[in-house]
Amino acid sequence: MSLTELRISNFRNIQTAQIALHPKLNIIEGLNGSGKTSFLEALYLLATGHSFRAREHQTLIHFEAAALTLFAQNTGGDRISLQKDNTGHTLAKINQEACLTRSQLAHLTPCQVFYQDIFAIIDAGPQVRRHMLDWGVFHVEHTYVTLWRDYRRTLKQRNALLKQQPTKTQLKPWNHALSELAHDIDKARVNFCNMWDEAWQEALSALGAVHCHMEYQRGWDKKNEYASLEACLDANYAR
Ligand SMILES: Nc1ncnc2c1ncn2[C@@H]1O[C@H](COP(=O)(O)OP(=O)(O)O)[C@@H](O)[C@H]1O
Ligand SMILES: [Mg+2]
Incomplete structure (x- = not known):
């Protein structure tokens, strides 16, 4: 979905x-x-609820104003607005209704910034690539945000349990739950990467004979030894 109009009031200069x-x-x-x-930056703020440079x-x-207001309309006819005042209070609305989560904004205004640190995708650690990948999956697969949140929660709880030096039996249900969620995440990422690669190859072919491939590799079990993350986690416990 793209935006057809942006109105800005008292944003920076x-x-x-x-x-x-x-x-x-x-x-x-x-x-x-x-x-x-x-x-x-105003577009980005409207799409994400925060700035990429401040x-x-x-x-x-604006230094002479008490609040900024942004308003946009997208090709689907949705009206999105965001107001931020100098006490730090932010109010975002979609079609006149208060918008309580950033993911609601992000759904309506998919926005990717190519800033000077874009090369981090190649030369920084895997978390930068993972973040970009997850951003893409989030926009393609609408249930992804729930899946991702469940995964983070389960991981946190499993980590808390690990600190208490659990027995293998105590850890088992957590390995199982984490593994189920991780496999669903992996599947969604693979699907997205396949779609991405198709578009990528099409864009490349327009440039002539450039051969360049992207490949997605899940983080666990690089040697493909295990049937599932659960089997991998269980084996790691034994070590
Ligand atoms: N809160 C603010 N109120 C008024 N002016 C601002 C504020 N923040 C930044 N500016 C000024 O706004 C101008 C906008 O800069 P910028 O958007 O970086 O311009 P460009 O990208 O076109 O070079 C700068 O001159 C900056 O000093
Ligand atoms: Mg500039």
Whole structure:
């Protein structure tokens, strides 16, 4: 889904702006300091609830104003708004109704920033790639967010149990639960990567004879020794 319109009020140096957006491509040009990055930052704030370049909300609000407001409309006709005031309070609404989770915003406004640290995808640790991958799966597979949250919760609880040096029998149900969730996550990631690769190959073929492949590898059991994560976790306990 793309945005068709963005209205900005008191965001950084932009006091008021109303911009009609093309659903496919928009090119923003302007003098240094005119607010190009601020415009992108406003879009990102609306999509995610936070900024990609500032931690403090005050810096986002125009220095003569008490609050900033963003409003957008997408191709599906949804109206999304976000207001942030200088006490730190944020109010986001979708079609006039309060929006309580960031994932609701993210669903309506899929947004990926290619910032100067984009090369981290290649040269930083696996968590950066995992984050990008999960962002993609989240937008394709709408049940993914629940699955991912359940996985994190189970992992946390299993880690807490591990600190108490459990017996194998005590640990077994947690290995089982974690493994079930991990396999579902893995399956969703594999599906997404296949779709991604298809689009990627199509984009590459438009560039000519460039051969470049992406491959997804799940994190556990690189040697393919185990039938499941559960078997792998059980075996690790024995060690
Ligand atoms: N809270 C704020 N209130 C008013 N102006 C701001 C605020 N924060 C930043 N600015 C100014 O807004 C301008 C916007 O910069 P930026 O968006 O980075 O421009 P560009 O990307 O076009 O070079 C800068 O000159 C900056 O000093
Ligand atoms: Mg800039």
